[in-house]
Amino acid sequence: MSLTFRQLKYFVAAAELGQISQAAIQLAISQSAITTSIRELESTIGTQLFDRSAQGVTLTHSGRNFLNHAYTILSSVDAALNMPNLEDTVTGRLVLGASYTVIGYFLPYHLQRLAQLYPHLEIQVHELNRDSIEKGLIENRYDMAVLLTSNVVNPGLAVEPFFSSARRLWVAAQHPLLKCDTVTLEDVSREPYIMLTVDEAGYTALRYWSETPYQPDIRLRTSSVEAVRSMVANGSGVAVLSDMVYRPWSLEGRRIETIQLKDPIPAMSIGLAWRKGSDIQPPMHAVREYFRHMFSASRTGLL
Structure with missing residues (x-):
């Protein structure tokens, strides 16, 4: 069995947070996926990377040594994926609506990643309930929204789910x-x-x-x-x-x-929504493509 980027990513998240559950939330995947991936990684390299307890996970001596190698590999991959290109020219402001659950338990990590990928893009976030988000999108007060897509009822909105939480x-x-x-x-x-x-x-x-x-x-x-x-x-x-x-x-x-x-x-479904017929400006396109790439890559095991 070969080592994968996904295994390294899950291992680093668990090592930094000290709990599989916290790593699962940050990466927006199931706890079982992380547990299975780490056990496969330990089997591949032939050593135990974590000590497990009711309080969480702590790195073994081998785990601490391996973490340095994992950082180096992931840093190199991230640098390769984020080489200067046309994406760096995305500028402007995106007004984004977000519901309570999304902004509290899902969005902060992705806002930080978007800030790294698009340093000239300003994302202005508004926390709102679903009804206010829908009205705001229809009335063009917000460009897009990240929300629980299974709750959306307005037929004038385009909805694209990308993540489900059991x-x-x-x-x-x-x-x-x-x-x-x-x-x-x-x-x-x-x-x-x-x-x-x-x-x-x-x-x-x-x-x-x-x-x-x-x-x-x-x-x-x-x-x-x-x-x-x-x-x-x-x-x-x-x-x-x-x-x-x-x-x-x-x-x-x-x-x-x-x-x-x-x-x-x-399952609880999370995704993007925007007004149907909207002119998809570069900031909207950049954010939509980010989420598409992030979650299609997670599903295929590339990340």
């Missing part, structure tokens, strides 16, 4: 459901449920619940992801949320586990 059940450590071979929404309906409402999360949840004979036993509705995290970690209820907003620890330092539900739960 939704799983969140439970406290030692929760009885962790011992079950399979867990269904029927099982979840018997548990106190903490409902997140921000970015229409509650509406989305009730849509897939409505396709079953069951209903969640909602004990709290909140717009705060941290409140959900704390309530779940302290055993006050369970929740179904996406991997993108998952963190293994609450603010109190209590562990949160996830369970893949047997029932089909729609």
Whole structure:
């Protein structure tokens, strides 16, 4: 088995962040993809790169040595991919709308990468709810938006999804459901449920619940992801949320586990939106091509 750029990228992210879950969020991929890739890398080079614990991952002596080589390789590849070219001539300003979940858990990393790739492009970001974003795009107050594309309803908008984040059940450590071979929404309906409402999360949840004979036993509705995290970690209820907003620890330092539900739960889809018929100016084209390249490369294993 040969070493790949993808393995190096996943290894470096895990090494820098110290947690597979955090690396998965930064790279917008699943935790299992990173875990599998790192184990393949360790098998390829014949040594253990990380010590694993409940708190995360730490580099072994071999891992620290290998990290320096990984930095050198990735730096060389990045320099080759970003040689001066016509892309550097992209100038101007892009007014970008973004929803709460996107700006809080997804967009900052990509804004930093775009700033490196297009140093003469100014991106002005506005945090808004979905309805305000749609109206702003139609009325030309915003050029584009990064949002939960599965929630978009205005037919006057062009939508291009590029990333999906699976939704799983969140439970406290030692929760009885962790011992079950399979867990269904029927099982979840018997548990106190903490409902997140921000970015229409509650509406989305009730849509897939409505396709079953069951209903969640909602004990709290909140717009705060941290409140959900704390309530779940302290055993006050369970929740179904996406991997993108998952963190293994609450603010109190209590562990949160996830369970893949047997029932089909729609993934949270993230992507770009813009007004249909818009003249795609160079700033819009540059941002759209960045996301297309980033996520097509991730899917094909080039990055």
